[in-house]
Amino acid sequence: MKNNYILGLNSGEFNSSACLIKNGEVKIAIQEERLNREKFTKKFPINSIKKILETEKIEISDINNVTIGWNPSRHMVKYNPLVSSFRSLREHNFYTITDNLLNTKIDRDLGCFTKITHENSEFPNIYHIDHHMSHASNGFFLSNFSSAAILTCDFRGEYESTTFGLGYNNQIKKIESQNLPNSLGKFYATFTELLGYKSDNEEWKVMAMSAYDYDCREEIKKIKKCYNLLDNGKFELVSKYFEFSNLGNKNHFYTDDLLDLFNIKKAEYNFSPSKKKIKISKALQYCSEEIAFHFLNHLYKLTKNKNLILSGGFFLNTVLNGKIIKKTNFKNLFIPYAPSDTGNSIGSALYLHYGILKNKKKQIDNNPFVGLNYQNDEIEKAIKRRKINYKILKNKHKFIAEQCFNNKIVAYFNDRMEFGDRALGARSILGNPLSKIIKDKINLSIKYREKYRPFAPSIIEGQLNNYFSVNNCKKNPYMERVFEIKKDYLGKLPGITHLDSTARVQTVNNKTNSDFYKILLEFKKISGYPILLNTSFNINGEPIVCSPDDAINTFFNSGIDILVINNFMIEKKT
Ligand SMILES: [Fe+2]
Numbered sequence: 001m002k003n004n005y006i007l008g009l010n011s012g013e014f015n016s017s018a019c020l021i022k023n024g025e026v027k028i029a030i031q032e033e034r035l036n037r038e039k040f041t042k043k044f045p046i047n048s049i050k051k052i053l054e055t056e057k058i059e060i061s062d063i064n065n066v067t068i069g070w071n072p073s074r075h076m077v078k079y080n081p082l083v084s085s086f087r088s089l090r091e092h093n094f095y096t097i098t099d100n101l102l103n104t105k106i107d108r109d110l111g112c113f114t115k116i117t118h119e120n121s122e123f124p125n126i127y128h129i130d131h132h133m134s135h136a137s138n139g140f141f142l143s144n145f146s147s148a149a150i151l152t153c154d155f156r157g158e159y160e161s162t163t164f165g166l167g168y169n170n171q172i173k174k175i176e177s178q179n180l181p182n183s184l185g186k187f188y189a190t191f192t193e194l195l196g197y198k199s200d201n202e203e204w205k206v207m208a209m210s211a212y213d214y215d216c217r218e219e220i221k222k223i224k225k226c227y228n229l230l231d232n233g234k235f236e237l238v239s240k241y242f243e244f245s246n247l248g249n250k251n252h253f254y255t256d257d258l259l260d261l262f263n264i265k266k267a268e269y270n271f272s273p274s275k276k277k278i279k280i281s282k283a284l285q286y287c288s289e290e291i292a293f294h295f296l297n298h299l300y301k302l303t304k305n306k307n308l309i310l311s312g313g314f315f316l317n318t319v320l321n322g323k324i325i326k327k328t329n330f331k332n333l334f335i336p337y338a339p340s341d342t343g344n345s346i347g348s349a350l351y352l353h354y355g356i357l358k359n360k361k362k363q364i365d366n367n368p369f370v371g372l373n374y375q376n377d378e379i380e381k382a383i384k385r386r387k388i389n390y391k392i393l394k395n396k397h398k399f400i401a402e403q404c405f406n407n408k409i410v411a412y413f414n415d416r417m418e419f420g421d422r423a424l425g426a427r428s429i430l431g432n433p434l435s436k437i438i439k440d441k442i443n444l445s446i447k448y449r450e451k452y453r454p455f456a457p458s459i460i461e462g463q464l465n466n467y468f469s470v471n472n473c474k475k476n477p478y479m480e481r482v483f484e485i486k487k488d489y490l491g492k493l494p495g496i497t498h499l500d501s502t503a504r505v506q507t508v509n510n511k512t513n514s515d516f517y518k519i520l521l522e523f524k525k526i527s528g529y530p531i532l533l534n535t536s537f538n539i540n541g542e543p544i545v546c547s548p549d550d551a552i553n554t555f556f557n558s559g560i561d562i563l564v565i566n567n568f569m570i571e572k573k574t
Contacts, residue, residue, distance in 0.1 A: 003022055003023060003062075004022070004023050004024075004064050004353075005020060005021070005022055005058065005062055005063045005064050005065075006020070006021040006063070006064065006065050006066070006067060006349040006352055006353060007019075007020060007049065007052070007060075007063045007065075007066045007067070007124070007349070008020075008021060008029075008066075008067045008068075008069075008344075008345040008346055008347075008348050008349025008350075009045060009049075009066065009067065009068040009069070009345050009348070010045070010068070010069050010070075010134075010341050010342060010343075010344040010345040010348075011042075011043075011044050011045055011068060011070075012042070012068075012070050013042060013070075013341055014040045014041075014042055014200060014201075014341060015031065015033070015040055015041075015340060015341045015342040016031070016032035016033070016041050016042060016043055016044065016045040016048070017029065017030060017031045017032060017045055017048060017338075017342050017343075017344075017345040017419075018030055018032070018045040018048035018049045018052055018345050019052070019345040019346045019349060019370070019419075020052050020056060021346070021349040021350065021353055022056075024350075024353050024354075024359055024362065024364075025364065025365065026142075026346055026365075026370050027056065027370070028052050028055055028056065028370055028371070028372075029338075029345060029346055029370045029371065029419040030045070030047075030048035030051055030052060030371060030372060030419075031048070031342055031371075031419065031543070032044075032045040032046075032047060032048050033543040034371070034372075034417070034543050034544065034545075034546035035047040035048060035051065035546060037542070037543055037550075038543070039541065039542060039543045040201060045345075051372060055372065060123070060124070061122040061123075061124075063124045064124055064125075065124050065125045065126070065127060065352055066124050066125070066126045066127070067126075067127045067128075067129055067345075067348035067349045067351070067352045068126070068127070068128055068129065068345075068348055069129055069131055069134030069135075069341065069344025069345065069347055069348040070128060070129075070131050070134075070157075070158065070344075071112070071113060071114055071128040071129060071130045071131065071158055072114070072128060072158070073106075073108035073114040073128065074130065074158035074159060075158060076108070098118075101120065102118040102119070102120050102121040102123070103117075103118060103119035103120050103121075104116060104117070104118050105117050105118075105119070112129065112130040112133045112174070113127050113128060113129045113130060113133070113351070113352075113356065114127070114128040115127055116128070127348070127352050127356070129347075129348040129351050129352065130157065130158065130160075131154075131156075131157030131158055131160070131341075131344065132152045132154075132157045132160045132162075132163040132174075132177070132312070133163075133172065133174070133347075133351055133355070134344040134347035134348040134351060135152040135154065135157075135163075135311040135312045135339070135343075135344060135347055136150045136152050136163065136165050136167070136172050136174075136309070136311060136347070136351075137172060137347040137348070137350045137351035137354070137355065138311050138336050138338070138339070138343040138344060138346050138347025138350065139152075139309035139310065139311035139334060139335065139336050139339070139347075140167035140172055140309050141167075141347075141350035141351070141353075141354055141361065141364065142334075142336045142337075142346070142350070142364060142366045143167075143307075143309055143334040143336075143364075143366070144363055144364060144366070145167065145307040145309070145332070145334065146168070146169060146361070147166070147167060147168045147169070147305060147307065148166070148167045148305055148307035148308060148309045148334070149164075149165075149166060149167075149299050149300065149302070149303040149305040149307065149308050149309070149330070150163070150164075150165035150166065150167050150172065150299075150308075150309040150310075150311070151163070151164060151165075151295055151296060151299050151308070151309070151310055151311075152165070152310075152311050152312040153184045153185060153292070153295070153310075153312045153313075153314035153315065154183075154185045154312035154313040154314055154340075154341070155183055155185035155186050155189055155200055155313065156180050156183055156185070156186070159179045159180055160177045160178065160179055160180075161178055161179060161180055161182065161183030161184065161185060161186065162177060162178040162183070162184060162234070162295060163176070163177040163178075164176045164177065164233075164295070164298065164299045164302055164303075166302075166303050166305065167309060169360075169361050170354040170355065170358060170359060170360060170361040171354070171355060172351070172355055175302050175303070176233075176234075176302070178234045178235075180244075181237060181239070181242065181244045182234065182235060182236045182237050183237070184235070184288065184291055184292065184295075184314055185200075185312070185313060185314045186237070186242065186253065187226075187227065187237060187242075187288065187291070188203055188206075188284065188288055188314065188317075189203065189253060190241075190242055190243075190253040190254050190258070191206065191223075191254075191280065191281075191284045192205075192206050193252050193253055193254055193267055194254045194258060194259070194262070194264065194267050194280070195209075195267065195273070195277050195280060195281060196267050196268045196269035196270060196277070197269065199252075199253060200313075203316070203317070204316060204317075205450060205453065206281045206284065206285075207281075207285060207317055207318075207319055208450075208452060208453045208454060208498070209273055209277070209278055209281040209282075209452060210278075210281045210282040210284065210285035210286075210319070211282075211319075211452075211454075211498050211499040211500040211502065212278045212282065212452070212499055212500075213499070213500065214275065214278055214279050214282060215279075216279040216280075216282040216283040216286070218279075219262075219279045219280050219282070219283035220283040220286055220287060222261050222262060222283070223280075223283050223284060223287045224287060225238065225241075225261065226238050226241045226242075226258070226261075227287070227291065229290070229291065229294050232298075233294065233295065233297070233298025233299075233301070233302075234295075234298075235291050235294060235295075240255060240257045241254070241255055241257050241258040241261065242254070242255060242258070243255050252267070254267065262276075262280060271450060271451075272450075272451065272452075273450075273452070285319060285320075288317070288320065289319075289320050289323065292314075292317075292320055293327060293328065296308075296324065296328045296330070297328065297329075300328060300329045300330065306329070306330055306331040306332060307330070307331070307332045307333075307334070308324070308328075308330040308332065308333050308334070309334050309335075310324075310333065310334075310335045310339065311335070311336060311339045311343070311347070312339060312340070313339065313340035313341060315335055315339045315480075316339060316340055316421065318479065318480060318481055318482045318504045319482045319502075321333070321335060321480055321481040321482070322481035322482040322483050322502070325471045325472070325473065326471045333473075333481075335478065335480040335481075336366070336478070337366070337368035337418070337419060337420040337422075337424075337477075337478040337480075338368075338419055338420035338421065339480075340421065342419075342420060342421065343419075343420070346419075367512045368418045368419050368420055368424055368477070368478060368512075369415065369416040369417070369418050369419075369424075369426055369512065369513065370416065370418075370419050371416050371417025371418060371419050371426070371546070372416065372417050372546060372547075373415055373416045373417075374547060374548055374565075376566060376567075376568075378548060379548045379565050379566060379568055380568065382547075382548040382549050382552055383548070383552065383565075383568060383570065386552060388552070388570055389570070390568050390569060390570050391568075391569045391571075392567050392568060392569070393564065393567045393568075393569050396515075396519075396564055396567055396569070397515065397518035397519045397521070397522045398522045399564075399569070400412060400430065400519050400522075400562075400564060401519055401520075401522035401523040401525070401526055402522075402526065403561070403562055404430050404431055404432045404523060404532060404533075405432055405523065405526045405527055406432075407431075407432050407435050407437070407438060407441075408561040408562055409429060409430075409431055409438075409441065409442060409445070409446065409559065409560050409561045409562070410429070410430045410431070410560070410561065410562045410563075410564060411428075411429050411430075411537050411551065411554070411555055411560045411562070411563045411564070412425070412427075412428050412429070412430050412516075412519075412537070412564050413426070413427055413537065413545065413548070413551045413563070413564065413565040413566070414426050414515050414516070414564075414565075414566060415515070415566065417544075417546060420478065422456075422478065422479045422506075422536065423534065423535065423536035423537055423544055424458075424477070424478065424479070424506055424513070424534075425458060425506075425508060425513050425515075425516035425534065426513070426516075427536070427537040427544050427545050427546070427551075428458075428516075428534045428535065428536065428537055429442065429446065429534070429535045429536070429537050429560065430519070430532050430533060430534055431455070431495060431532070431533035431535075432495060432527075432532075432533065433457055433493045433494075433495040433496040433529065433531050433532060433533045434492065434493060434494070434495065434527060434529065435494070435495050436494045436495075438455075438494075438495040438533060439454075439455060439494070439495055441559070442455065442533075442535065444559070445558060445559020445560070446539060446540075446558040446559055446560060447535070447539070447540050448539070448540045449540045452499065454496070454497070454498035454499075454503070454504070455495060455496055455533050455534075455535045456479055456496060456503060456504045456505065456506060456533070456534055456535065457493070457495075457496035457503050457505050457506070457531045457532065457533060457534065458505070458506040458507075458508050458516065458520065458531065458532050458534040459505055459506070459507055459508065459520070459530055459531045460507075460508060460509075460517065460520050460521065460524070460530040461474070461475050461477075461507040461508060461509040462509075463530045463531075464476065464505065464507050466486075467485065467486055467489050467493075467529075467531065468483040468484065468485060468486060468503065468505055469483060469484040469485075469486055470483050475507040475509070476505055476506060476507050477506065477507050477508075477509075477512065478506070479504050479505065479506040481504070481505075482498075482502045482503065482504045482505075483502060483503065483505055484501055484502050485497055485501050485502065485503055493529070493531065495533045496531070496533050506534060508520055519532070520532060537551065537554065538554060539554055539557060539558055542554070548565055551563060551565055552570070555570065560572075
């Protein structure tokens with residue numbers, strides 16, 4: 001059987017990425033920032049595409065179709081540029097040759113996608129898939145649910161900010177949607193800016209700040225003035241508090257009225273935020289959850305389906321995600337490993353494979369370790385080029401566990417890279433969760449980040465319920481939810497316990513990440529706990545390391561004690 005290849009892309013906004021879907025399976029996926037080293041890059045993912053073709057030993061002409069998670073036809077309400085003879089502007093001369101020699105055709109009245117074909121060329125067809133359909137597909141087609149309710153939320157797609165849908169076999173039906181200017185993502189982003197952080201970028205810092213135990217009832221009353229929940233299951237923003245124009249000299253989303261409401265003169269960043277800012281962040285989290293639960297209850301009424309898919313950048317809000325099963329009628333939840341736009345390379349490609357080409361939905365491997373891999377000779381070359389002493393570890397699992405127990409900070413680079421925003425044990429920094437000083441040590445020597453922000457734990461999957469209150473949740477493999485630490489363990493795991501006694505835990509099993517699983521087993525033998533601190537292998541502000549060269553550079557530019565790349569070990573002498 002001839003292989004069917006789809007090259008999926010996300011490009012145009014933040015977090016450019018590319019993936020290859022081979023016969024319906026994610027074969028490889030790469031975030032462009034990991035290669036061009038520009039965090040959240042918007043650049044076209046040309047480096048990722050080249051690496052994918054090189055790694056899979058194929059040419060662009062082997063690709064059957066290309067997809068992208070954005071459909072510009074949505075913006076062409078009146079004008080329909082089919083072929084060059086109908087293009088009406090001088091600038092359209094750019095298309096004369098492609099339109100005529102390659103016979104390029106744009107078919108845009110197809111529902112939730114636009115198809116571009118080139119009849120006289122080997123270049124593959126191009127499908128522009130609606131942004132929120134790409135988000136929905138990234139969730140539903142990576143899940144193993146045969147049917148599920150689907151909620152997507154982000155800042156914006158072409159127009160949509162929220163969609164309510166139903167996935168069934170190989171199809172996704174959009175039931176309802178909400179458009180800009182009413183957007184939950186924008187709501188959170190606006191307050192993120194008001195608190196002095198970067199919108200569409202640092203929302204998780206605001207979420208982490210909301211864990212302080214302060215009374216924020218007054219701030220909740222004020223934020224509630226900024227939106228209305230509607231009887232039809234949607235919501236609306238009160239326009240005087242939000243800047244909607246992308247034009248003019250406004251370069252922020254809050255208005256003077258919003259500044260006045262909170263008696264703030266100017267949005268300013270504080271490394272140690274004031275009590276006032278913390279209270280606003282806590283109230284913001286509360287109100288955002290109120291809106292999200294309003295959506296979720298509406299979705300349940302629409303679908304009556306117990307399975308839930310969440311996708312879109314808003315669902316990087318792990319605090320909200322951890323409460324959903326407890327507070328709604330949904331019983332099973334799946335959030336993909338890259339719910340933000342990063343994952344729309346995968347989502348758009350899977351929508352083509354299933355939704356458009358109507359291939360049968362099969363059990364899918366939702367393993368997030370689909371990134372680049374480096375061979376031992378490449379690793380050895382990178383080390384030797386720098387004339388560094390190294391050792392080959394015979395039992396790296398035991399060695400890493402012992403070093404962590406001795407409060408060393410270990411950078412761990414292993415096999416294929418994970419795809420998504422979080423390090424899941426292939427490009428991770430590991431530490432001792434029992435240590436009282438490990439947080440400060442990592443912050444001062446590597447991360448240089450706000451002191452209130454927590455570090456996450458990784459735990460052996462079967463042990464999750466012993467240490468965390470998880471509402472029957474059996475696994476949380478992508479750190480997608482925050483859970484409370486059980487009372488018996490409060491005070492015993494200071495390295496990974498957040499201010500409100502919660503943790504954004506990752507479960508690890510022997511099938512998808514056996515090396516990390518074995519390290520956790522060894523750590524349990526020594527410490528009694530099958531848990532390690534796991535934070536991303538990068539310095540604050542930089543993308544997570546991808547190659548051995550990145551890893552070695554970051555190791556020497558920071559206070560990391562030990563670097564393990566596959567079985568190669570480098571140690572700093574102290
Ligand atoms: Fe999005």
